[in-house]
Amino acid sequence: MRVYLLPISTRRTLLYAQRLNIATTTKNAGYVDKAVGYAARKWTEWEAKDAGWQRKVVDYGNHALRRIPYEEWGLKSVPPLYARRRDEELKGKEKIQLVFPRRIIPLHKAESIARALATERESLHIKRLTWSVLAMPLTIPVGLLPVIPNLPFFYLVYRAWSHWRAIRGGKHIQWLIKNRLLVETPSETVDKLYGEDAPSLDDSSGGKEKMLLSEKQVQAFCNTLEIPALAIELERAIWQVENAIKAKESTDATTDATTTKSEDDSTKQDKKDQ
Template sequence: MSVIPSTKRAVRIIALPLATPSARKSHGVVEHLTYYHFVTPPPMEGKTRNWAAWVQNKAADLWAGLGKAPEGNWRRKSFLYGERLVDHLDFEELALKSFDTSLGPKLLHVGGKDTIKPTDNPTIPLIYPSSACESPIPHLRALLEKRTPRHKKGAIVWLAVSPLTAPFMLIPIIPNFPFFFCAWRAWSHYRAFKASQYLESFVERGAVLPQPSSELDALYAEYAPVQPDPEAPETPHPGSSYPPGNTPMSAAETQKSCPGAAETGRPHLLLTRAAVPALEKFLGLPSGGSFASDVYRALEQARLRLEREGR
């Protein structure tokens, strides 16, 4: 069942917990690696798209064109190197920058002679698997408090660094990749900052409403990493990507995991890579799109973070 048909004119946030809670805390809340996917309505028909959207689409087309170059060509090599750089960017930033806030609802301003009731403000549903997370609101609030200043600073720093790449423009034939990268990093941080700031205002007003999803619960149960045989050597299961010694929690254990104290034992992944096509189908997204690559990247980053934490 897809969440898209009922949300063609509304924003939805899909919380996808990637791992059981960490032993560490961020802003007083136990860290819980979670990927947030934003479902937004399509732009209104007949509405003129702004220049920023045009530049974004044009840049995406040019980048995709580099990836179609023959193997061994400098364009193809540049594309592959750039993709490796993206793999090292925090998946939280990539998720936030994908959220086009211009397509979301606007909060009503409180003040003046008119009295605005809290119920008059628009709301954003936050769909989540209750078997993996009791309520994602505390984690989302802590994440935004951490991310908003980070992305604001990042946008300023990369924008300031961009002019230093001007000498590379003197090199003939080869495009000024250092400048484009700095400009893209500044734009990425700015987009993530605006999305984080936007979501913070909704969370502060209590306008983000958690909605448990039985469909997501079923997906998490179906695609949980397989528990290894306790008598077998400690090696990861071929269908999983979590470190040796980590086994999935039972539904009763994981239901208590967010936002309360972390469970005993080492944190581990909650999903395998095989879950991604099923999640695409649940969301009504075309297969092989940016959602799949973003979730694969998030799962890999979560695995690496858990490995570092377990050392």
């Protein structure tokens, strides 16, 4: 496994784990992973359909999946820490590289950013995992309907699994940091992908949030790093962060306009009182 820290904006970073031993991982996959693989294949089959309820489910489903926070997807890319993997990593058989662009992420900040991404949403995932499990029985009446499968139930199962994987991925990163198995590895290659004008997170921490990546750069990242699966993760993260920045700018503009109007009204009232 290799872990990447890829800044999306001057305030938000995607953590992504690249699995290096794919053949071994597939061979030792548990029942849950095999079930997820089966579901993924079915989803692909449904995407190939031109019409019908399967196609509509896929369209709505993809829209919903795109809105799942990119931080959750990032932690899900980290494999759960099973006993065998823990023993191998602890014995020093597998040191994990933490790859990042040094010009953007200072060396002294890399580990703390990884730790924050592994821990900051943990309580949220636990809460939502619990609610997903508790809500499952409420979908039983839907399952009694003929022909159409119990989609709300399957969605809740997926969300419960997704939160569980995010929790386990975060725990794995925390464990690597605690046992000093996560090795900071600045990358000139990743630096070049961002370009020479990209600001350091230290320099921009107090200013306005700015995008560091655009969708035009995604393919270059995937080709250079030789990680095709990274494309969808970057595209999703870029889309979410761009929307978040636009929403904040819109809110700030509305607040400023309201404040200005209030000040103008106050000034007019003061003149009348005089």
